[in-house]
Amino acid sequence: MKIIVYRVFLFLFVVLNVFACKSGNTEKFYTNKGEWDTARIPLLKKPYEAINVNNEEGWCMNLFAIDGDTGFDNIKRITVGNGIIITYSEIQF
DSSP, rough: OHHHHHHHHHHHHHHHHHHHHHOSSOOOHOOOOOOOEEEEOOOTTTOOOOEEETSSEEEEOHHHSSSOOEEEEEEEEEEEEEEEEEEEEEEOO
């Protein structure tokens, strides 16, 4: 009797995990890992992301809310919470 209960429990466990792992319509922005020479981490929501290209300038982030091609690099720390992105960056001369 214990073996039957164990097998039923194991079967239900496997079936529930299979359905739980099913991915929905996730946008590619959140699943893309970057190109072959870059690394990227999506932040908060599209289009905000941290990007690292060959460690030349460290991690950088573009500022899409401002007109033009602006942003900052050499990010040392980054925190996301309550809809706010906080970064710590050092200027290198």
